[in-house]
Amino acid sequence: MKKNILLFGLAFVGGFTYERYFPYVKAFISDKGQKNDDHSFKSMLEQGNYIQPKVIDIMHSSPDKHFLHNFIAQHNEALNVFKIYYPDKLEQKIYSDNLESEDKIHLHFVFNAADHLQGHSSIVHGGLLATLIDNAFGQLSYLASGQIPTATANLNINYRKPVKTNHDYMITAEIDKIEGRKVFLKATIYDQDKTICTEATGLFLTVQWGGQMWKNALDKIKEVTQIDDKIVKIDQKKKE
Numbered sequence: 615m616k617k618n619i620l621l622f623g624l625a626f627v628g629g630f631t632y633e634r635y636f637p638y639v640k641a642f643i644s645d646k647g648q649k650n651d652d653h654s655f656k657s658m659l660e661q662g663n664y665i666q667p668k669v670i671d672i673m674h675s676s677p678d679k680h681f682l683h684n685f686i687a688q689h690n691e692a693l694n695v696f697k698i699y700y701p702d703k704l705e706q707k708i709y710s711d712n713l714e715s716e717d718k719i720h721l722h723f724v725f726n727a728a729d730h731l732q733g734h735s736s737i738v739h740g741g742l743l744a745t746l747i748d749n750a751f752g753q754l755s756y757l758a759s760g761q762i763p764t765a766t767a768n769l770n771i772n773y774r775k776p777v778k779t780n781h782d783y784m785i786t787a788e789i790d791k792i793e794g795r796k797v798f799l800k801a802t803i804y805d806q807d808k809t810i811c812t813e814a815t816g817l818f819l820t821v822q823w824g825g826q827m828w829k830n831a832l833d834k835i836k837e838v839t840q841i842d843d844k845i846v847k848i849d850q851k852k853k854e
């Protein structure tokens with residue numbers, strides 16, 4: 615009887631772990647789920663010597679798993695979130711604990727929303743833009759704080775020009791400053807002519823909650839891949 619209960623418990627825990635983390639691992643080791651990155655900003659980003667750290671890229675752009683695809687854009691073709699780009703000279707900085715430097719830590723990502731995500735006709739819903747920016751901030755602050763999860767405490771958005779459906783746009787997010795647990799960020803959405811369409815600022819705070827999920831997913835990925843070994847953890851106490 616005890617043995618059966620133990621076996622049942624093990625099967626339950628195993629099933630739960632598999633169900634929860636396997637999609638990340640699968641997405642990480644396979645490129646099948648990735649959309650192509652043939653977008654309007656590609657040559658500009660290539661010239662700027664930008665790179666795509668795989669760990670964040672998979673989490674971000676995998677249609678298999680990421681909530682942007684699964685929750686918001688329930689139609690498979692509704693949102694194309696292209697890969698995230700970082701300047702390679704700043705990659706070391708992202709993974710280092712030297713956060714007070716003058717150089718801004720930043721990322722770019724490109725998106726293209728289909729008509730499924732319009733509010734007014736052919737105009738991308740402002741709530742979606744807020745979500746995309748919030749998510750860019752979440753990822754950047756997560757990296758900049760040494761992979762400590764963060765939560766949005768404040769998000770301000772100025773919608774300057776309409777963002778059209780079926781067009782490529784680029785979001786640039788950067789760390790403004792970090793003070794203890796507080797990460798202050800800025801973001802801009804540009805069209806292909808580099809016109810500013812949307813501007814945002816945000817305050818993210820490092821938190822304890824939610825972190826285990828990301829940590830476990832990363833640990834699972836590390837088990838099966840040669841994950842970026844430059845990742846350096848920062849002492850949590852230093853941030854609080």
Ligand SMILES: CCCCCCCCCCCC(=O)SCCNC(=O)CCNC(=O)[C@H](O)C(C)(C)COP(=O)(O)OP(=O)(O)OC[C@H]1O[C@@H](n2cnc3c(N)ncnc32)[C@H](O)[C@@H]1OP(=O)(O)O
Pocket residue numbers: 669670673748749751752753756764765766767768796817819821828
């Ligand atoms: C690969 C994986 C990628 C991972 C990538 C993942 C990307 C996903 C990103 C998703 C982001 C989200 O949607 S997160 C979900 C939406 N956000 C939330 O649900 C957060 C709800 N709010 C809260 O739970 C709380 O308010 C917190 C955690 C934000 C803060 O609470 P706390 O921890 O108790 O901190 P608290 O003492 O209140 O505040 C600490 C300091 O911050 C200041 N502070 C707090 N809130 C504010 C505020 N809104 N505006 C100004 N200042 C503030 C306080 O004055 C204080 O300053 P001082 O006195 O110290 O100077």
